[in-house]
Amino acid sequence: MKQVFSLGGTIVVEEIDAPICDENAILVMNAYSAISVGTEKTTVSKKQDSSLIKRLLNKENVKKGYAMVREKGLKHTLQIVKKTSTPILVPLGYSTAGRVIVVGKNVTNFTPGDMVACAGEGYATHAEIVEIPKNLACKIPKGVELKEATFATLGAIALQGIRRTNATLGETVVVTGLGILGQFTCQMLSAAGMRVIGIDLLDERLKIAKANGADLVLNPEKSDIEKEVAKFTADVGADAVIICAGTASTEPVHQGMRISRKKGRIIIVGAVGMEL
Known part of the structure; x- marks a missing residue:
């Protein structure tokens, strides 16, 4: 299936495996996903910096960095950090609507075929199929179009x-x-x-x-x-x-x-x- 990610500040579409349904979740075939322009633009610009900072603050990395600065100098160390800071894929999106296709064994309030609105960063993403915890989805009332429910x-x-x-x-x-x-x-x-x-x-x-x-x-x-x-x-x-x-x-x-x-x-x- 296809999914939209941020990769080092760039938007990419990747072909990945469909998620496996957890016993407390549902799989949803997305019909629509909403784009919150301001929020997602900020997410794209910040996520990579955040992941780099986390790697730099890792205890082992700090020790290695300190030793390298003493031995090779600060300039050389910074060049190495830049080369090894590989961008990571960050899923985008948090508001979708679609059709339930698989229901986890502990889920009793949804059945395959239900039309649902879904929520959650890292869950209701810009992807063809998404895995949604049972508490982050709700059935769409009659009379409400899927496209409208996307903004729930x-x-x-x-x-x-x-x-x-x-x-x-x-x-x-x-x-x-x-x-x-x-x-x-x-x-x-x-x-x-x-x-x-x-x-x-x-x-x-x-x-x-x-x-x-x-x-x-x-x-x-x-x-x-x-x-x-x-x-x-x-x-x-x-x-x-x-x-x-x-x-x-x-x-x-x-x-x-x-x-x-x-x-x-x-x-x-x-x-x-x-x-x-």
């Missing part, structure tokens, strides 16, 4: 972000980053009676958020975010800020601190810089 995990993530804010009716919540997670978050907040401010660098995303219930949308390149939020909240500040952006920059977090009220809540749903 992203919707659940957005909902959990909102829950963590403990926001109540009438409070002001800022959503930074209006990709798909940010759009879901804005719509849910609006439906729950919150006052919603959406922030993004792309005007097209701002238009979508505004059309779907956001009370105020702002582009940091065109508006003074702190001034506009203060004006909207009568100089009180936002009750909560939900960061759905995907960037290595720490600015979304710092900005969230500046625009939230005293004892406001900042929830990070996306993947952003955390050098606070």
